[in-house]
Amino acid sequence: MNSKLQSRVEKVGDAVAAGNLTQLEFLALNSSLNLADGHARQELTAGQAKIIARLPDLWAEAQERTVHEIEREAQESYFHLLGQHSYPGGDGRVLSCYSSSVAMEIYARALATTTDAVALVHPTFDNIPDILTGVGLRLVPLEEDVLHGGDLPVGLLQSVGAVFVTTPNNPTGRVLSEEGLRGLAAQCAEHGVVLTLDTSFRGFDTDAHYDHYAVLEESGCRWVVIEDTGKLWPTLELKVGWLVRSANVGLPIAKVYSDILLGVSPLVLAMVRELAEDAADAGLADLHDYIAENRALLRTELAGLPDIRFVDEDTRVSVERVHVGDRYAADVWARMCEHSVYVLPCQKFHWARPAEGDRLLRIALSRSPAAIAAAARVLRSVLLDT
Structure with a gap:
């Protein structure tokens, strides 16, 4: 990791403990593999x-x-x-x-x-x-x-x-x-x-x-x-x-x-x-299919990893939570940052008891399938090595 990125990761690493999720999302804005924020960032439909x-x-x-x-x-x-x-x-x-x-x-x-x-x-x-x-x-x-x-x-x-x-x-x-x-x-x-x-x-x-x-x-x-x-x-x-x-x-x-x-x-x-x-004219149904396909793609790419599970089996929203087993999500997040891939550790979602999110990552799905697949491959590699 170059010195500039190292500095940014260390700075926002402190935010995992003391800051907020938006600070982590801000770090990801200039990355082509930003799966952190829940905003829609997929390509426009026709x-x-x-x-x-x-x-x-x-x-x-x-x-x-x-x-x-x-x-x-x-x-x-x-x-x-x-x-x-x-x-x-x-x-x-x-x-x-x-x-x-x-x-x-x-x-x-x-x-x-x-x-x-x-x-x-x-x-x-x-x-x-x-x-x-x-x-x-x-x-x-x-x-x-x-x-x-x-x-x-x-x-x-x-x-x-x-x-x-x-x-x-x-x-x-x-x-x-x-x-x-x-x-x-x-x-x-x-x-x-x-x-x-x-x-x-x-x-x-x-x-x-x-x-x-x-x-x-x-x-x-x-x-x-x-x-x-x-x-x-x-x-x-x-x-x-x-x-x-x-x-x-x-x-x-x-x-x-x-x-x-x-x-x-x-x-x-x-x-x-x-x-x-436009959404009323079948566009909303197409979006639902798009998110479902990206969720299936992510789950397929991570299939077979030991101790990994998807905690919201029936969810339809445009984010997915992954339980990373005995690993700390903040450690996995930091390793992914080294590859310029950004997701969110979930401690701060559990605002009253942050430790409940220690082993959870949130991954945004409103992205291109290519971005989902590339990020999932990096995550798979990091999880196997952590």
């Missing part, structure tokens, strides 16, 4: 390439039409694509943000004005606990098995002002079922707790395409949902995060939103509208 070729036309449209019109069309195309027909698009309760992380920051600041504690699903991507604790909120771990096992403990609900669930979860891929959401919303309504959903990976799993907004509105609970277009399409970080809220949420979300931004580019909104319409 349909998507045609949309990108029309960007000058979309630019002209964005100049000529009102932002409100284009925003409404983008929301309608995106939400309906994913089965969210009851989203509250007609009364200003859907706010467009640069990203889901910006939407989360806005929500966290608003939430911190009314409570000091949140029950957060465990494990999940570490920027969620970082953002929540960054505004002074105390976190109470909500284990996935508890979340999916039935009613939450009354004592937990009485100790927090919000319950925050990522569904499908990142990195496990577990989906909160319609029955599960209905029961959780009823409990939150009973205890006056804000139910918060991050659905950024919804597009990958049809089990998450039931109408969440119909369930939430019927429940009468106070709720917030964070949506994200950035995981679905390889648009070079041009994306929209949507911050959606109930009419009775009782939080200064609109005020905090206005403190941070005015809105997002109508050009990006027009592009999202076109991509959603």
Whole structure:
């Protein structure tokens, strides 16, 4: 390894213990074998390439039409694509943000004005606990098995002002079922707790395409949902995060939103509208097949390795977790960095108890099959030598 790369690996190696997952993802951005972040980085499909070729036309449209019109069309195309027909698009309760992380920051600041504690699903991507604790909120771990096992403990609900669930979860891929959401919303309504959903990976799993907004509105609970277009399409970080809220949420979300931004580019909104319409015309099914094929490719390349297993057998989201046996994932990660191949060790996903992720790697699948195969071969070699 050259001295510059050695320095970078050592610096970010410290981040495995003391920093965050985004720092590790940043290290990978300039590598051709970046399987670290969950953003879409595969090649454009033929349909998507045609949309990108029309960007000058979309630019002209964005100049000529009102932002409100284009925003409404983008929301309608995106939400309906994913089965969210009851989203509250007609009364200003859907706010467009640069990203889901910006939407989360806005929500966290608003939430911190009314409570000091949140029950957060465990494990999940570490920027969620970082953002929540960054505004002074105390976190109470909500284990996935508890979340999916039935009613939450009354004592937990009485100790927090919000319950925050990522569904499908990142990195496990577990989906909160319609029955599960209905029961959780009823409990939150009973205890006056804000139910918060991050659905950024919804597009990958049809089990998450039931109408969440119909369930939430019927429940009468106070709720917030964070949506994200950035995981679905390889648009070079041009994306929209949507911050959606109930009419009775009782939080200064609109005020905090206005403190941070005015809105997002109508050009990006027009592009999202076109991509959603393309996805509705078989493009989403093609994406599901693409991810499934990459998952099968990865599993095939690693087949037969002793002590290696895939811990989320039925997951459909665009990431895969690999248990590396008795090895430490951070050691495997460091060895892979020497070959300019980047994945994520999973300690930081387990934000309450990092040791639970010591032997897990997360691998992004929204990449070309050639990149998946090449990275898997390096991983296989490292695992055999570690």
